[in-house]
Amino acid sequence: xxxxxxxxxFSFLLLIGTPIAFCLGAASLATIVYMDLPAAxxxxxxxxxxxxxxxxxxxxFIYAGDLMIRGGIADRLIAFASSxxxxxxxxxxxxxxxxxxxxxxxxxxxxxxxxxxxxxxIPQMVKRGYAPDYAVNVTANAAIIALLIPPSHxxxxxxxxxxxxxxxxxxxxxxxxxxxxLCGALMAAAWVVAVKRGYPAGVFxxxxxxxxxxxxxxxxxxxxxxIFGGVRSGVFTATESSCVAVVYAxxxxxxAYRQLTWTGFVEATLGAVRTTAMVLLVIGAAGAFGxxxxxxxxxxxxxAFMKSVTDNAFVMLLMINVTLLALGTFMDxxxxxxxxxxxxxxVVQAFGVDPIHFxxxxxxxxxxxxxxxxxxxxxxxxxxxxxxSIGESMKTIWPFYGASVAVLMLVTYVPAFSLWLxxxxx
Numbered sequence: 271x272x273x274x275x276x277x278x279x280f281s282f283l284l285l286i287g288t289p290i291a292f293c294l295g296a297a298s299l300a301t302i303v304y305m306d307l308p309a310a311x312x313x314x315x316x317x318x319x320x321x322x323x324x325x326x327x328x329x330x331f332i333y334a335g336d337l338m339i340r341g342g343i344a345d346r347l348i349a350f351a352s353s354x355x356x357x358x359x360x361x362x363x364x365x366x367x368x369x370x371x372x373x374x375x376x377x378x379x380x381x382x383x384x385x386x387x388x389x390x391x392i393p394q395m396v397k398r399g400y401a402p403d404y405a406v407n408v409t410a411n412a413a414i415i416a417l418l419i420p421p422s423h424x425x426x427x428x429x430x431x432x433x434x435x436x437x438x439x440x441x442x443x444x445x446x447x448x449x450x451x452l453c454g455a456l457m458a459a460a461w462v463v464a465v466k467r468g469y470p471a472g473v474f475x476x477x478x479x480x481x482x483x484x485x486x487x488x489x490x491x492x493x494x495x496x497i498f499g500g501v502r503s504g505v506f507t508a509t510e511s512s513c514v515a516v517v518y519a520x521x522x523x524x525x526a527y528r529q530l531t532w533t534g535f536v537e538a539t540l541g542a543v544r545t546t547a548m549v550l551l552v553i554g555a556a557g558a559f560g561x562x563x564x565x566x567x568x569x570x571x572x573x574a575f576m577k578s579v580t581d582n583a584f585v586m587l588l589m590i591n592v593t594l595l596a597l598g599t600f601m602d603x604x605x606x607x608x609x610x611x612x613x614x615x616x617v618v619q620a621f622g623v624d625p626i627h628f629x630x631x632x633x634x635x636x637x638x639x640x641x642x643x644x645x646x647x648x649x650x651x652x653x654x655x656x657x658x659s660i661g662e663s664m665k666t667i668w669p670f671y672g673a674s675v676a677v678l679m680l681v682t683y684v685p686a687f688s689l690w691l692x693x694x695x696x
Contacts, residue, residue, distance in 0.1 A: 272566055276301040280559075290602050291548075294555035294609075298562050315561045316554035325430060325553070327438075328423045329546035330512030334493070334519040335377035336542050339386045340534040341523025343490035347372045348390060350483040353475050355457075360464020361472035362395045363404065364457055367412040371453045372487075374416025375494035378423050380603075380640055383413035384651045392656045400469060402656045403666045410652035410663070411670040412456050414637035417603075418449035418630065420498040421515070426508060427553065427604055428629045431560070431611035436625055438508040439501045443692040444626050448634065448681045455673035463669050489526045493518055502695060549604060556608035563609070569616045576617050583621040587682050590614055591635060595675075598639015602647060606636050623685075630681055630688040638674050641667065 280297035284290070298312050338344075351368040358364045369391065370383050377383055388409040395405035417424055420442040429436045463469075497515055500506045506514065523530035530538075563569070576586055594614075597606055610632065618628045640648040643660050653663055681687050 334515035342529035357474035363460035370412035418445035594635035
């Protein structure tokens, strides 16, 4: 009965449009009251869910990305990507994908990627004759690359949800190859659609121009190396890395680019505070929800159920992928990671799957969910910028969605894509 109350209240509130944090909190509170436990337990678990030193990295990475957005890095990355791949068929679509990949290594956020890059690229693409739905779908799908490559905030959340014992450096490293695979797959999809619709190719400006644009973008791109190199080498932790990122982003935008105004600085600070508050509220509520599931032995029941259905790891992973893709249609990313990790991680480990490998699978699944309504936050952002309805964009999203799912299947069933690079640093 407890599980029925927990998931029943959660599902009902979600269906009537209640914000996800309140859905999780109210469902947890209703279950605790039914179990005749003190209601204060919920607030204790919410505090426990947010009270982790590694969690400090999230607001600082958000702040660094916000400073870079307002400091002119997006324009320079677009110029560099345009010189590099703009000559390919459907040039601006290719530029969009590459820019999202580069910017993802600075922001670590799919929504920030869609907002910053899409805010510049979508209007440009429409102005140059590209259909709005094409511009929106390229942007929305390319934005999820940011979730896989450092400094992905969600890799940190996954590490903490797994008990805090998984190396954030290994998770950052494990997502790099899948991230570039997704970039290549989406570029291929953009090319195929461009050929079908007759979109033009650009003109290659020459390697000298590529070098000039690279030098202009280099101060911003160097942040990627500082974050990954520092964490991977052990010079500083992920939390310390995020603080270094903020200081470096401030210096680059003020001293090197000279585009960060006082107004922009204040807006970046307030924006980072608001975003952090929303993220931490969701994380805290999801932590309480996950604690109740552990109390009700949901992970043990999940393992028993999976083993009763199959003893084949491939079939088990397929079942989990289908479940996660379904959950992604109505659950946002952070709560999905916090809730699903304690349930599915013990299951996959019982079948011999590496937890680092599963982290990449989970993050990619949840990322694809950000482009599937009714709770597709990245798709909503891109559609709002492109002034296209969700229904219109979903009619033509399938080549890009198919490319993302194809990469998901490769990452799921070929562990080396995720584990090869971390093994090199052992």
